[in-house]
Amino acid sequence: xxxxxxxxxxxxxxxxxxxxxxxxxxxxxxxxxxxxxxxxxxxxxxxxxxxxxxxxxxxxxxxxxxxxxxxxxxxxxxxxxxxxxxxxxxxxxxxxxxxxxxxxxxxxxxxxxxxxxxxxxxxxxxxxxxxxxxxxxxxxxxxxxxxxxxxxxxxxxxxxxxxxxxxxxxxxxxxxxxxxxxxxxxxxxxxxxxxxxxxxxxxxxxxxxxxxxxxxxxxxxxxxxxxxxxxxxxxxxxxxxxxxxxxxxxxxxxxxxxxxxxxxxxxxxxxxxxxxxxxxxxxxxxxxxxxxxxxxxxxxxxxxxxxxxxxxxxxxxxxxxxxxxxxxxxxxxxxxxxxxxxxxxxxxxxxxxxxxxxxxxxxxxxxxxxxxxxxxxxxxxxxxxxxxxxxxxxxxxxxxxxxxxxxxxxxxxxxxxxxxxxxxxxxxxxxxxxxxxxxxxxxxxxxxxxxxxxxxxxxxxxxxxxxxxxxxxxxxxxxxxxxxxxxxxxxxxxxxxxxxxxxxxxxxxxxxxxxxxxxxxxxxxxxxxxxxxxxxxxxxxxxxxxxxxxxxxxxxxxxxxxxxxxxxxxxxxxxxxxxxxxxxxxxxxxxxxxxxxxxxxxxxxxxxxxx
Numbered sequence: 001x002x003x004x005x006x007x008x009x010x011x012x013x014x015x016x017x018x019x020x021x022x023x024x025x026x027x028x029x030x031x032x033x034x035x036x037x038x039x040x041x042x043x044x045x046x047x048x049x050x051x052x053x054x055x056x057x058x059x060x061x062x063x064x065x066x067x068x069x070x071x072x073x074x075x076x077x078x079x080x081x082x083x084x085x086x087x088x089x090x091x092x093x094x095x096x097x098x099x100x101x102x103x104x105x106x107x108x109x110x111x112x113x114x115x116x117x118x119x120x121x122x123x124x125x126x127x128x129x130x131x132x133x134x135x136x137x138x139x140x141x142x143x144x145x146x147x148x149x150x151x152x153x154x155x156x157x158x159x160x161x162x163x164x165x166x167x168x169x170x171x172x173x174x175x176x177x178x179x180x181x182x183x184x185x186x187x188x189x190x191x192x193x194x195x196x197x198x199x200x201x202x203x204x205x206x207x208x209x210x211x212x213x214x215x216x217x218x219x220x221x222x223x224x225x226x227x228x229x230x231x232x233x234x235x236x237x238x239x240x241x242x243x244x245x246x247x248x249x250x251x252x253x254x255x256x257x258x259x260x261x262x263x264x265x266x267x268x269x270x271x272x273x274x275x276x277x278x279x280x281x282x283x284x285x286x287x288x289x290x291x292x293x294x295x296x297x298x299x300x301x302x303x304x305x306x307x308x309x310x311x312x313x314x315x316x317x318x319x320x321x322x323x324x325x326x327x328x329x330x331x332x333x334x335x336x337x338x339x340x341x342x343x344x345x346x347x348x349x350x351x352x353x354x355x356x357x358x359x360x361x362x363x364x365x366x367x368x369x370x371x372x373x374x375x376x377x378x379x380x381x382x383x384x385x386x387x388x389x390x391x392x393x394x395x396x397x398x399x400x401x402x403x404x405x406x407x408x409x410x411x412x413x414x415x416x417x418x419x420x421x422x423x424x425x426x427x428x429x430x431x432x433x434x435x436x437x438x439x440x441x442x443x444x445x446x447x448x449x450x451x452x453x454x455x456x457x458x459x460x461x462x463x464x465x466x467x468x469x470x471x472x473x474x475x476x477x478x479x480x481x482x483x484x485x486x487x488x489x490x491x492x493x494x495x496x497x498x499x500x501x502x503x504x505x506x507x508x509x510x511x512x513x514x515x516x517x518x519x520x521x522x523x524x525x526x527x528x529x530x531x532x533x534x535x536x537x538x539x540x541x542x543x544x545x546x547x548x549x550x551x552x553x554x555x556x557x558x559x560x561x562x563x564x565x566x567x568x569x570x571x572x573x574x575x576x577x578x579x580x581x582x583x584x585x586x587x588x589x590x591x592x593x594x595x596x597x598x599x600x601x602x603x604x605x606x607x608x609x610x611x
Contacts (some may be wrong), residue, residue, distance in 0.1 A: 053089055
């Protein structure tokens with residue numbers, strides 16, 4: 001009885017101590033409001049950029065959340081939304097006012113409708129014997145009130161909670177910039193038969209229009225104001241009110257005077273430019289992907305900033321598009337496109353050889369990006385001794401280049417890699433006090449300082465169709481104009497490429513759009529919200545870092561390449577099988593062995609116990 005009493009007392013003491021620790025931890029967490037988020041994208045905590053955004057507002061902002069409750073799925077979503085809003089509120093320094101409203105009266109429902117919210121129906125399946133479905137009807141949206149400005153997110157989907165912080169922070173930024181008349185003015189260089197950001201080449205359209213990169217940016221991020229910049233053969237100076245320039249793949253050469261105008265713009269200081277171009281040129285609506293090599297004079301500009309663009313086409317055997325294409329007999333044939341490089345971080349590479357630099361603001365936390373038809377870049381650091389030059393995207397070491405004047409870069413089965421194989425740089429930037437690309441001075445009537453008056457920056461993404469879907473651009477038919485477009489929407493078009501363009505768009509375009517948006521933020525010195533941008537991304541393709549890639553020899557024919565490729569797939573399959581059975585057997589076995597060990601220790605302790 002004495003032993004039992006002592007055991008009860010000890011157990012009570014232990015339970016009291018544990019309860020006290022739990023209570024103290026909860027009180028501390030409630031008072032300190034500090035979360036520990038171990039997810040890679042910081043999914044469950046507010047990013048520093050969002051905190052700074054609301055803390056730096058000139059006046060308070062009010063967010064009214066109109067929500068519907070009553071279903072398990074909806075209630076869970078509302079709890080997550082409520083937690084996120086409280087995070088904004090706690091980090092705002094009193095600048096963020098949050099109100100949660102569950103409209104029940106007709107007056108509250110009418111008020112939600114007057115704000116611009118849309119009534120929705122939400123279903124939730126009940127996994128019971130009858131498998132019934134419950135339906136809730138009501139409002140699920142946000143109202144933003146800032147000064148005299150008002151805006152809404154009319155519908156929030158309880159089925160999709162990914163990226164909630166991203167859309168809320170961007171809406172706050174949008175209404176703030178509108179009220180404070182604070183826009184970022186982005187110039188887009190035109191007049192060179194370039195691939196335009198207004199081209200509808202993101203999805204298969206069959207000549208009936210569709211989204212363009214510019215329309216997507218203007219709709220989702222209206223705080224950017226795009227303006228066409230026609231250099232007019234260099235006779236016109238670029239407007240100083242423009243914050244950054246975009247140069248896309250040109251179809252004709254730049255003159256030296258035009259290049260000097262771009263250099264003159266960057267030397268004004270606190271300016272930025274991004275070049276989305278390579279030496280690989282091809283016409284739209286060409287399903288054969290026939291390409292010619294020409295840098296269109298841009299190499300003179302980029303080399304002056306220490307980033308030399310080579311006149312070549314880069315191909316990567318290890319990380320490129322490989323797709324199943326249906327044949328006329330109903331079968332499938334696997335076709336490669338090594339001219340479309342898929343860059344991922346990791347892969348056992350050190351920092352100096354990473355394929356994708358996620359620390360760079362433009363690619364921040366993005367796990368995979370597609371670089372269609374790149375050319376290789378080389379850094380010339382002696383050109384810019386006072387600036388920072390860095391490569392931010394590379395191929396794998398299994399890449400090669402082709403310097404033929406004309407070549408085929410599309411889908412085919414008989415690719416023959418060419419030695420030597422090496423890792424190639426395909427994106428790089430220069431930032432800081434830049435020296436003039438042309439040495440400054442006055443030439444052709446364009447006066448240029450010897451160096452920039454403040455920090456300027458330029459990014460070169462050596463990919464001719466980075467801002468496009470290459471399968472949509474080459475597979476869509478030629479669009480007609482005017483009345484002909486109504487009678488005949490398009491001429492030609494390749495159905496196979498249009499089919500392939502759909503999975504490509506689903507997998508890669510979100511990352512491309514975010515990289516474009518983040519790059520504009522970097523160019524204009526406004527990188528606060530790049531961390532929130534990464535929260536809307538899905539998971540990348542798996543990379544097998546511990547499996548060596550097939551070693552490709554210059555003498556390998558198609559049969560040898562196919563054999564090596566099959567061996568590599570078998571190795572990947574073996575890894576997948578090992579992981580599968582480890583999860584099925586190893587963990588349960590480990591728990592069982594641990595239980596047996598504890599049981600034996602307890603039994604040995606009982607046997608050793610003596611009264």
